[in-house]
Amino acid sequence: MTINEIQDEIIEEFALFDDWADKYEYIIDMGKKLKGLPEDQKTEDNIIKGCQSRVWLNAHKDGENLVFEADSEAVIVKGLVSMLIRVLSGHSPKEIAESELYFIDQIGMSQHLAQTRSNGLVSMVKQMKNYAIAYQLV
Amino acid sequence: MTLTEIVDIQKIRADFPVLDQEINGKKLVYFDNAATTQKPIAVINALKHYYEFDNANIHRGIHTLAERATRDFEATREAVRKFLGAASTEEIIFTSGTTNGINLVASTYGRKFIKEGDEIIISGLEHHSNIVPWQMLCEEKGINLKVIPVNDRGELDMEVYDQLLSEKVKLVSVNHVSNALGTINPVKEIIAKAHAVGAVVMIDGAQATSHLDIDVQDLDADFYAFSAHKLYGPTGVGALYGKKALLEAMPPYMGGGEMIKEVTFEKTTYNELPYKFEAGTPNIADVVALKAALEYMDSIGRDKIAAHEDMLLQYATEQLLQIEGLRMIGEAKNKVSVASFVIEGIHPQDIGVLLDNLGVAVRTGHHCTQPLMKRFNILGTTRASFAVYNTIEEVDRLIAGLHRVKKMLA
Structure with a gap:
């Protein structure tokens, strides 16, 4: 699936929820299911600092594609992180670098990306793209 | 009941x-009132009224609007004086808020009177705004920063405070009330003990003024800073109280209009208190509306x-x-x-x-x-x-x- 096909799939999943709580329960569930990172990879190098919660991001190449792994100490952020990984991980650096993320806005979670100081999500998206740009060059 | x-x-x-x-x-x-309180209609109306009818620059023009704006601005100074229990309006300096007040003291009193090898005491309960200005000063001048520890209940360990005090201590700066925990610190005792070793005391009153009766003379505080927006007033304005003798001995904070008496290219003489510390056009509208906030609290x-x-x-x-x-x-x-x-x-x-x-x-x-x-x-x-x-x-x-x-x- 392309990045946009995955985004559309997530938007469809969220269209089923008519209640904010269902939506958040789904995100919380995704947050809990995300494997996260082993403690030794939660390093200063991988950290993306937010005002309230930290996010750790790791990237490596798998064949032609870029694979992301990430973690957060707050479960809702972790759920959103999990969706970002689902959308972007496993695609070519070019695809990732050129992608436009519209699903967050469409599922009504854009406030989490607007609060730049309170969580590391905005920086995380930026960092994912930076990895993609960097891997395009090697 | x-x-x-x-x-x-x-x-x-x-x-x-x-x-x-x-x-x-x-x-x-x-329930985020410790960050900022909401504003009563009286405060909102005071702001609106000022801009609708009285807006002018203060202390300069001789026209009617300038007189009205100046009168209302100075009326707030008197209201703040009363609110804090200060002896004179010369001791009330308008600031942009508590952070500004603390930085003013660190940059003027601190720079002039605290020297290498001296000590400043703060506490483990402080907001970053009562830590960083002192750290900056300490780094610049080679001053040592000491910290009163906090016990498990979130109170200051006064026994350690006693041990920290010595002739080397030149300034103590603590909050009256902790923003994170709500602890009311025994500031009167802290001040008396600091004075006994010859140190001056700055009190960060940001979280106290909406809850407690403040009497700076009874506390014998040397400096006391607060923000209007935490006590139902507008954002961007606050006041710093300082004892007159200290304020007079301190150099100005910022240079500009209003704070001068006479300017020549050779030498400038500074205005008297409190204007010496109020360079530039102040936040007139919000200062005026602060009075409405104080009156609102009194009305309840x-x-x-x-x-x-x-x-x-x-x-x-x-x-x-x-x-x-x-x-x-x-x-x-x-x-x-x-x-x-x-x-x-x-x-x-x-x-x-x-x-x-x-x-x-x-x-x-x-x-x-x-x-x-x-x-x-x-x-x-x-x-x-x-x-x-x-x-x-x-x-x-x-x-x-x-x-x-x-x-x-x-």
């Missing part, structure tokens, strides 16, 4: 238009406000402690209406996000007190802070919200 009889709560709530709205389909519960009665808030705190604390896995952070014997807590296994940010969806506004995180959070070995807390317009029913909404949040995150 019922719990809400201390003040006429319905009448008070009607004074705050912002409270009458829904968030995510639920009536707003605003400061003792009644405190009693109402105290009742909410007692009730909230009892209810919160019944939640399994919840631990209060800050259980000082003397505290204002701040309930800071953690729930085992749940990140404060998750609590904040979900409560917001339930229409309940709280603050989560480290509250700009990272060293204090480290002291308690926590990432942050959830903080509910109460003001005069909050109700028992709203506390119930918080408690119900927390039960819901726990279930969602379980």
Whole structure:
């Protein structure tokens, strides 16, 4: 699936929820299911600092594609992180670098990306793209 | 008696238009009052009135508007003097807020009178704004910074304070009330002990002025700073009290208009107090509206406000402690209406996000007190802070919200 096909799939999943709580329960569930990172990879190098919660991001190449792994100490952020990984991980650096993320806005979670100081999500998206740009060059 | 009889709560709530709205389909519960309080209509009208009828620059023009603006601006200075119990309006300097007041003292008094090898004492309860200005000064001048530790209840360890005091200490700067925990510090005692070794004392009053009666002369404080927006007034304005003799000895903070007596290219002489510290056109409208905020508090009665808030705190604390896995952070014997807590296994940010969806506004995180959070070995807390317009029913909404949040995150 392309990045946009995955985004559309997530938007469809969220269209089923008519209640904010269902939506958040789904995100919380995704947050809990995300494997996260082993403690030794939660390093200063991988950290993306937010005002309230930290996010750790790791990237490596798998064949032609870029694979992301990430973690957060707050479960809702972790759920959103999990969706970002689902959308972007496993695609070519070019695809990732050129992608436009519209699903967050469409599922009504854009406030989490607007609060730049309170969580590391905005920086995380930026960092994912930076990895993609960097891997395009090697 | 019922719990809400201390003040006429319905009448008070009607004074705050912002409270009458829904968030995510639920009536707003605003419990982030320690960050900033909402504004009564009297304050909003004072701002509106100023811009509609009286706007002019102050202390200069001889026309009617300038006179009116100057009169109202200076009337607030008198109101603040009375509010703080200061001896004279010369001792009241308008600032942009508490942070500005602390930086002013650090940059002027600190730079001039504190030298290499001297010591400054702050406390483990301080907001970053009462840490960083002193750190900057210490780094610049080679001054040593000492910290009064905090005990498990969130109170200052006064025995260690006694040990820290010596002839080397030139300044002590502590908050009157902790923003993160609500602890009321024994500032009168802190000041007296500092004076005994010849140190001056700066009090960060940001969190105290909306809850406590302040009398700077009784406290014998050398400097006392507060922000208007924490006591129902506008943002961007506050005041610094300083003892006249100290203010006179201090060099100016910023250069510019208003703070001068005479300017030539060879030498400038400075204006008298308090104008020496008020360079440039001040925040006139917000200063004018600050008076309306002080009058508003007086119209309810400061003792009644405190009693109402105290009742909410007692009730909230009892209810919160019944939640399994919840631990209060800050259980000082003397505290204002701040309930800071953690729930085992749940990140404060998750609590904040979900409560917001339930229409309940709280603050989560480290509250700009990272060293204090480290002291308690926590990432942050959830903080509910109460003001005069909050109700028992709203506390119930918080408690119900927390039960819901726990279930969602379980």
